[in-house]
Amino acid sequence: xxxxxxxxxxxxxxxxxxxLALPVHGAVMNINRGNPGDFEVVVDxxxxxxxxxxxxxxxxxxxxxxxxxxxxxxxxxxxxxxxAPQVPADDCYMNTHAAFYxxxxxxxxxxxxxxxxxxxxxxxx
Numbered sequence: 001x002x003x004x005x006x007x008x009x010x011x012x013x014x015x016x017x018x019x020l021a022l023p024v025h026g027a028v029m030n031i032n033r034g035n036p037g038d039f040e041v042v043v044d045x046x047x048x049x050x051x052x053x054x055x056x057x058x059x060x061x062x063x064x065x066x067x068x069x070x071x072x073x074x075x076x077x078x079x080x081x082x083x084a085p086q087v088p089a090d091d092c093y094m095n096t097h098a099a100f101y102x103x104x105x106x107x108x109x110x111x112x113x114x115x116x117x118x119x120x121x122x123x124x125x
Contacts, residue, residue, distance in 0.1 A: 001041045007032050010041065010052070014100065023098035027054035042116055050106035053116060054098040095123035 001007055011032055014025040027039045040057045043049040097117065101107035110116055117123065 001043055001046065004032070006046065007041070009047070010043070010049070013049075014052070017100065017102075021052075021100040024052050024054045024100040027098055028052075042110065044106045044110045050103040051101040051110040052099065053110055055117075056096065095121050097123060097125045099125050 001010060007028060011025065011028045014021040014028060018025060024041075027037065028041055030037045031039050031041065038057045039054055042053045042055075044051040095118070099107065101110075
């Protein structure tokens with residue numbers, strides 16, 4: 001999700017789902033305030049999202065270098081600006097994801113979509 005207005009709207013929607021959405025809400029809030037944590041957000045659909053995945057922007061850098069599509073859904077590419085740093089494949093603490101979902105099927109589909117998660121690396125959700 002790259003549009004600042006959409007990110008603001010997402011932040012408000014997630015605020016209504018606190019405390020369950022707290023980790024993702026925090027990531028979106030950081031993006032909306034200058035993105036000091038270098039996060040990006042992927043949603044399953046917009047504006048009626050059912051699943052949101054927040055991750056460090058460098059998470060898919062190596063996958064992107066191999067030709068994998070960045071972003072999990074054609075209507076919602078990940079938030080990006082500037083070059084994404086490389087994240088070590090074995091650093092499961094750096095490869096941390098936060099997820100919020102209203103529908104487990106939508107969440108599963110989001111995780112299985114190309115480029116959403118680098119399955120060849122260690123990571124935490």
